[in-house]
Amino acid sequence: MRPLGHSTFGLAMLVSLALTLGAVGIGAVSYEVTHEALEQQLDHRTATETRALLAEPGSERTAAIASGISRREAIPGPEHLEYLLVDAKGHHLAGQLDAVAPQQTGHAEFLHYHDGRIGQSLTTRLADGATLVVSADRAVLDQTDRHLLLLFTTAFGTMLLLGLGGAWTLGALTRARLRKMDRAALAIIGGDLTHRMPIDGSDSEFDRLSATLNRMLDRIAALMSNLRQVSSDVAHDLRTPLTRLRNRLDEAATGTGEQRDAAIEAATHQADELLEIFAALLRISEVEGLGVRRQFREVALSEALLELADTYKPDAEAGGHSIETDIAPEIRVLGDRRLLIQLAANLFDNALRHTPPGTHIHVALGVEDGIVRLSICDDGPGVPDAARGRLFERFSRAEQSRSSTGHGLGLALVAAIAAAHRGEATLLPGPGFGIAVSLGPTVA
Amino acid sequence: MRILIIEDDQETRDFIARGLGEAGHAIVTATDGRDGLFQATEGNFDVLVIDRMLPVIDGLSVVRMLRAGGCTIPVLILTAMGSIEDRVEGLESGADDYLVKPFAFSELSARLQALGRRLPTTQAEPNRLVVGDIELDFERRLVRRAGRRVALQPREFLLLAELMRNPHRVVTRTMLLERVWDFDFEPKTNIVETHLSRLRGKLNAGFDEDAIETVRGAGYRIRGE
Structure with a gap:
């Protein structure tokens, strides 16, 4: 058998047992205290009565006491006190107490009456050798004791039963809840990846655990679906360059001289392009895995961005574009410098390659509510509405034609880098094309 | 230049050795980390090309052991893993350059040329x-x-x-x-x-x-x- 402490029922059982034991202890102490107090009360009563008898008026002490006893016995009272007065030789003088006078003077707890009752007595020796016994019937005390015992036993019994019941209920509820979670987990193992842990809205610890597990499952599901999407996209999108590569190699195999050299060069170019796609895909998945956060350092973003804008300016001017910067100074952010540069470079590349000459590109960097925000916008033709939704996904291209340059991976990487920096990339409303990126809190 | 290539994949090894040999370099090859480490400490090389994943002793450990032993020969690490973390780890192990497979031969050749003539890192750059x-x-x-x-x-x-x-x-x-x-x-x-x-x-x-x-x-x- 498993140790009790390892199941909820056992645990609750142990707690309720401990509580019952404690209650029994408290009961025993209160019983003892009450019992003693009652005995003291009886002693007090016999002592008071003895003193009253000894103080009876009269010239002859023993006779006076005897008459006092007779007088008291004549009036039936609720006192339950009984008296006995014997002379030095043991002859009965007065009192109806039906017992042998104790030899010992003083208080005695148990004086056995001839009729079987028991009294608590006080024995006093008088000056002439006579013995006075005042005794109180212990029946009152015994009755109280019995009542107390009954009370305590009932209380403990109830406690134990309630404890048992509580433990069982608690165990059953826990087991039922865990069984549900178990079933959910088994369903997920069985292949139903949309299954989730049950939540009953009680905000109990089970609910909170279930909610956390569900968040974990959601994250895993998102990664899984991402992976599936990527796998099928990769398979689909690699077919085109692979086909081109194959065609070039066919040309090279059949061609001669200059034609063959050109085919080989084109094939090499195709292979490079494929490798580039792989590198971009790997980079995206690496960044999405968030492992890059381990390399995060403080990055002087303002400077880096200014340098980058300067780097792109000649190229932009050569293509008839203009770059305008609005970069707040001294902005620092915790991140990976090279990734942040790649993010901005991708946006520059996009703006330069997909807009006609004469387009203005506007770069802005600032801090809003403590969050670093970067935006790179242009006043070019923008993207069709249909393309806006999928823009940050892998292999999504604004242009429908497959022949256009680019693999639709640049913005996917931008989104992944922003997410790794605890930020988000969003498409700004037109006209033109603009991406805003939040990059987490600024570093003081 | 005398170049040691430590690479377990035969095709890659032959490809590099043939190309560098044709370019007039003296080539020695090793196929696992232990052999490579031994060769590197024995021969008098100008530059070492070390694959990251090697049998017996992995490439990064080879570089660490060489550096720990006071060897300052420039090292270029070849790797099939191109992640940011790998690159950082590679350069932290004491390698001087890092090239991700697959690579164009011209890229490897240019990098080795640059490494082979490089001044020891201890020497400050001239003004x-x-x-x-x-x-x-x-x-x-x-x-x-x-x-x-x-x-x-x-x-x-x-x-x-x-x-x-x-x-x-x-x-x-x-x-x-x-x-x-x-x-x-x-x-x-x-x-x-x-x-x-x-x-x-x-x-x-x-x-x-x-x-x-x-x-x-x-x-x-x-x-x-």
């Missing part, structure tokens, strides 16, 4: 570089060609400096991106070409001879004479 009639002064950020002052933008200055650190040797586009721009990715736009053509324009103004030679399919080379 002045002179190649042919071009003179570059780091301290005053001045460039002169045949005594005539050439005004350059900061980025063009760094670009020229990188070319001049490798006189008569090809510097690839990727090497320039890494060393001048600190990019570890290939931008889609021709930033290297554009900056180079501007640099070239400024350097060649008033001269007949082109100071920078474009090596087709490989990279750029500063012309000595």
Whole structure:
């Protein structure tokens, strides 16, 4: 058998047992205290009565006491006190107490009456050798004791039963809840990846655990679906360059001289392009895995961005574009410098390659509510509405034609880098094309 | 140069060895980490090419052991893993350069040339570089060609400096991106070409001879004479 402490029922059982034991202890102490107090009360009563008898008026002490006893016995009272007065030789003088006078003077707890009752007595020796016994019937005390015992036993019994019941209920509820979670987990193992842990809205610890597990499952599901999407996209999108590569190699195999050299060069170019796609895909998945956060350092973003804008300016001017910067100074952010540069470079590349000459590109960097925000916008033709939704996904291209340059991976990487920096990339409303990126809190 | 190649994949090993051998280098090969480590400490090599994943002792451990033993021969790590973390780990192990497979042979060759002639890292970079009639002064950020002052933008200055650190040797586009721009990715736009053509324009103004030679399919080379 498993140790009790390892199941909820056992645990609750142990707690309720401990509580019952404690209650029994408290009961025993209160019983003892009450019992003693009652005995003291009886002693007090016999002592008071003895003193009253000894103080009876009269010239002859023993006779006076005897008459006092007779007088008291004549009036039936609720006192339950009984008296006995014997002379030095043991002859009965007065009192109806039906017992042998104790030899010992003083208080005695148990004086056995001839009729079987028991009294608590006080024995006093008088000056002439006579013995006075005042005794109180212990029946009152015994009755109280019995009542107390009954009370305590009932209380403990109830406690134990309630404890048992509580433990069982608690165990059953826990087991039922865990069984549900178990079933959910088994369903997920069985292949139903949309299954989730049950939540009953009680905000109990089970609910909170279930909610956390569900968040974990959601994250895993998102990664899984991402992976599936990527796998099928990769398979689909690699077919085109692979086909081109194959065609070039066919040309090279059949061609001669200059034609063959050109085919080989084109094939090499195709292979490079494929490798580039792989590198971009790997980079995206690496960044999405968030492992890059381990390399995060403080990055002087303002400077880096200014340098980058300067780097792109000649190229932009050569293509008839203009770059305008609005970069707040001294902005620092915790991140990976090279990734942040790649993010901005991708946006520059996009703006330069997909807009006609004469387009203005506007770069802005600032801090809003403590969050670093970067935006790179242009006043070019923008993207069709249909393309806006999928823009940050892998292999999504604004242009429908497959022949256009680019693999639709640049913005996917931008989104992944922003997410790794605890930020988000969003498409700004037109006209033109603009991406805003939040990059987490600024570093003081 | 005497080059040791530690690579367990036969095809890659033969490809590199054949190419470098044809280029006139003396090649020694090893197929696992332990053998490679032994060869590296015994032979007198100018540069080591070490694959990251090796049997017996892995590539990074080989580099660490060599460095721990006081060996300062330049090391280029080859790897099939191109992640950011791998690169950081590779360079932290004490390697001098890092090349991700698959690579173009010209890229490997250019990097090995640059490594083999490199000054030991302990030695400070000189304040002045002179190649042919071009003179570059780091301290005053001045460039002169045949005594005539050439005004350059900061980025063009760094670009020229990188070319001049490798006189008569090809510097690839990727090497320039890494060393001048600190990019570890290939931008889609021709930033290297554009900056180079501007640099070239400024350097060649008033001269007949082109100071920078474009090596087709490989990279750029500063012309000595």
